[in-house]
Amino acid sequence: MKKVDCEFHYYHPELIKYLTGQHTAPRYYPDTKVLELREGAASKFGTITNTYPLIDELMDFGERRVAEMDKCGVDVAVMGVSPAHEELPKEDSIRFAKMSNDAVAELMRKYPGRFVGAAALPTMYVDEAIAELERCVKELGFKYWHTHSNYRNSHLYEAKYLPLLAKCEELGCAFYMHPHSSDDADMKDMGYVFAAPGLGFGLDTMRTSLRLILNGTFDRFPKLRMILGHMGEYYPYILDRIDNRFAWIHDDEVKMKERVSYYFKNRNVIMTTSGMTSKDAFLLAKKVIGIDGIIFGSDYPYENLKVMTDTWNQISAELTDEEREKFWHGNAERYGLV
Numbered sequence: 001m002k003k004v005d006c007e008f009h010y011y012h013p014e015l016i017k018y019l020t021g022q023h024t025a026p027r028y029y030p031d032t033k034v035l036e037l038r039e040g041a042a043s044k045f046g047t048i049t050n051t052y053p054l055i056d057e058l059m060d061f062g063e064r065r066v067a068e069m070d071k072c073g074v075d076v077a078v079m080g081v082s083p084a085h086e087e088l089p090k091e092d093s094i095r096f097a098k099m100s101n102d103a104v105a106e107l108m109r110k111y112p113g114r115f116v117g118a119a120a121l122p123t124m125y126v127d128e129a130i131a132e133l134e135r136c137v138k139e140l141g142f143k144y145w146h147t148h149s150n151y152r153n154s155h156l157y158e159a160k161y162l163p164l165l166a167k168c169e170e171l172g173c174a175f176y177m178h179p180h181s182s183d184d185a186d187m188k189d190m191g192y193v194f195a196a197p198g199l200g201f202g203l204d205t206m207r208t209s210l211r212l213i214l215n216g217t218f219d220r221f222p223k224l225r226m227i228l229g230h231m232g233e234y235y236p237y238i239l240d241r242i243d244n245r246f247a248w249i250h251d252d253e254v255k256m257k258e259r260v261s262y263y264f265k266n267r268n269v270i271m272t273t274s275g276m277t278s279k280d281a282f283l284l285a286k287k288v289i290g291i292d293g294i295i296f297g298s299d300y301p302y303e304n305l306k307v308m309t310d311t312w313n314q315i316s317a318e319l320t321d322e323e324r325e326k327f328w329h330g331n332a333e334r335y336g337l338v
Contacts, residue, residue, distance in 0.1 A: 010079055014096070077115055097129075118143065157208055165221055177209055181200055218268040222266075227272060
């Protein structure tokens with residue numbers, strides 16, 4: 001069975017080097033292996049309970065990744081950059097986006113058929129982001145764009161980003177909305193885990209993605225596709241409730257033409273399993289969203305790839321042959337992600 005992993009993360013070593021010289025967030029403290037993406041919300045790479053040096057894995061562009069993929073039976077991995085570059089000053093954001101994309105393109109050339117690129121863009125600078133997206137798709141052969149739920153004080157649902165989303169649809173290019181740690185003061189007060197992977201990631205991604213749906217983005221761009229990780233964040237559990245409330249209460253700010261669930265059924269929104277190992281959560285998502293809307297993703301190296309592949313081999317063993325094909329590679333191929 002061919003296996004495609006739609007969420008591999010990386011940092012370009014030059015970006016990490018740049019972040020060590022920063023005096024405010026985002027910055028990296030190499031002595032303590034802390035990456036501070038928000039003031040007061042720092043990811044402590046030195047204390048994450050994985051069995052490998054996480055920051056080294058993130059900066060690897062070769063043999064380690066391939067060896068890990070071979071050990072775990074992953075045939076193809078999509079490389080998506082971790083957060084930081086999108087919220088840098090303009091020239092730095094442009095420089096590190098191009099540097100990251102060029103490094104992934106070289107990885108693709110070095111290991112043919114093993115890696116796929118997801119574009120890193122200087123997102124807040126829309127004209128430059130459009131130009132880089134076109135370069136990534138037309139010249140480098142990348143398949144989609146990897147972005148984040150916020151750019152500190154800016155979000156993808158703002159009107160300024162409509163030309164970029166229009167270009168995505170024109171190019172047939174999906175976008176993966178990966179979480180970023182919340183910048184809300186009450187979230188940061190409880191530390192990084194609360195503001196980010198423990199709760200804030202899901203809340204922030206739902207806030208941005210739901211506003212994109214509500215403001216009519218997928219009516220304006222009906223062929224546009226958004227990918228969400230972590231089994232669709234919290235959507236499978238509350239989608240019925242969302243439909244119910246927006247149908248019952250009229251709100252002039254809501255511009256969508258259909259119910260929220262329509263955009264999942266129409267596959268404007270699909271999801272990956274990244275960072276999830278719950279069979280019960282998968283079965284709920286499969287029932288609510290359907291197997292056609294779910295794709296394997298590991299979240300490597302933030303998650304242990306062996307644990308993720310072993311877990312999903314066990315869970316998928318109970319699927320039909322057709323469902324397993326869709327889950328491991330068929331849906332990714334169908335939606336043009338590899």
